[in-house]
Amino acid sequence: MSGGVTPDLPRRVNRRSGFPESELEKRGLKLETGAPVTGAIATGEAVAVASGDGTVRFFRPGTDPTVTKAHDGAVLCLAVDADHVLTGGDDGRCLRISPDGQVEEIANFGSRWVDCVAAGHGQRACSSGRTVHVWRKGETSATSLEHVSTVGGLAFDPKGRRLAAAHYGGATIWERGERRWKPSKLVWKGSHGAVSFSPDGKYLVTAMQENALHGWRLRDKGNMAMQGYPAKVKSFAWAGDAPHLATSGADEAICWPFDGKDGPMGRAPLCVAHGGKRLATCVQSLSEENAVFAGFQDGAVLLAALDEAKESIVIRGSTGAEVTAIAATKSLSHVLIGDAKGSVLWATLRAGSTHARTV
Numbered sequence: 001m002s003g004g005v006t007p008d009l010p011r012r013v014n015r016r017s018g019f020p021e022s023e024l025e026k027r028g029l030k031l032e033t034g035a036p037v038t039g040a041i042a043t044g045e046a047v048a049v050a051s052g053d054g055t056v057r058f059f060r061p062g063t064d065p066t067v068t069k070a071h072d073g074a075v076l077c078l079a080v081d082a083d084h085v086l087t088g089g090d091d092g093r094c095l096r097i098s099p100d101g102q103v104e105e106i107a108n109f110g111s112r113w114v115d116c117v118a119a120g121h122g123q124r125a126c127s128s129g130r131t132v133h134v135w136r137k138g139e140t141s142a143t144s145l146e147h148v149s150t151v152g153g154l155a156f157d158p159k160g161r162r163l164a165a166a167h168y169g170g171a172t173i174w175e176r177g178e179r180r181w182k183p184s185k186l187v188w189k190g191s192h193g194a195v196s197f198s199p200d201g202k203y204l205v206t207a208m209q210e211n212a213l214h215g216w217r218l219r220d221k222g223n224m225a226m227q228g229y230p231a232k233v234k235s236f237a238w239a240g241d242a243p244h245l246a247t248s249g250a251d252e253a254i255c256w257p258f259d260g261k262d263g264p265m266g267r268a269p270l271c272v273a274h275g276g277k278r279l280a281t282c283v284q285s286l287s288e289e290n291a292v293f294a295g296f297q298d299g300a301v302l303l304a305a306l307d308e309a310k311e312s313i314v315i316r317g318s319t320g321a322e323v324t325a326i327a328a329t330k331s332l333s334h335v336l337i338g339d340a341k342g343s344v345l346w347a348t349l350r351a352g353s354t355h356a357r358t359v
Helices: 023-027
Strands: 029-032 037-043 046-051 055-059 066-069 075-081 084-089 093-097 103-108 116-120 123-128 131-135 143-146 153-156 162-176 181-197 203-208 213-217 222-226 236-239 244-247 253-257 270-272 280-285 291-296 301-305 313-316 323-328 334-339 343-348
Touching (some): 037 334, 244 280, 313 334
Parallel strands (some): 075 116, 153 181
Antiparallel strands (some): 084 093, 153 162, 181 203, 244 253, 323 334
């Protein structure tokens, strides 16, 4: 791994019996929240953690976490909105929550769940059923965008000019015009869920109900099928300079190359962070590094360079609970890991430091 923060965990592991407890775990803060962790996301030097009981916690270096009971039910989705987070719940509410626990209700759909949220460049969007509601910067009322089926994923592009909505049969890209949003269809059979633009805005990728990803090259709507996974892809993240799209769904992090004019078409992925017989359930990039975190069914989390020749290092050992969330602060000073049983680990990425260090 080049530059940045490197955890001091060089031990090898017995992959049959599980990964041992790491030094990072021993020095970290461990919490049992009592509800499954449904997501985590970094906003600057804070990490927001969502739970199945409607609670949102903000973790920051050097202070106790802020705990906010936000939703009456599970938090289903969250996204960064400046230094706040945008959340959606099965109580039908879309909320904006600050690190100090202030809650602003953006929308309330009653008994209809808020399935997806997205934010970018002062804009906010959420979906309930087949309808996406978008608030442009400076607007107090939302624009409603209809789709053929329930929306499975939402994402703004890096410049905030386009909004992608995944649904059955493909995805729709809405481009912001002077007076309205203009749709463009991307077609591929099947149900499409989580969606993301590549960092350069040239590709769109969705996770499918099947054990596969699908992508489109946006300049000509060229299709890219990324198949062969033994399990459903629950998580993906853009990582490294190239960049690569790191994905869960196998016994290691499968990282597809998206450099060049054709992205991963006709190319093999990198395979790093091998977990033995365990399947990866959550992946996250190490910001500004050519490296990824991979969390597994048994609770273990590995950190691996985007280099198949390099050994992975253990961030968290096997705990028996599926990893559902991983996030690191912007400076890489701290990492947070959450799992399906409600356990949270909050720890420094390097012993004795509260701020990022170059090593």
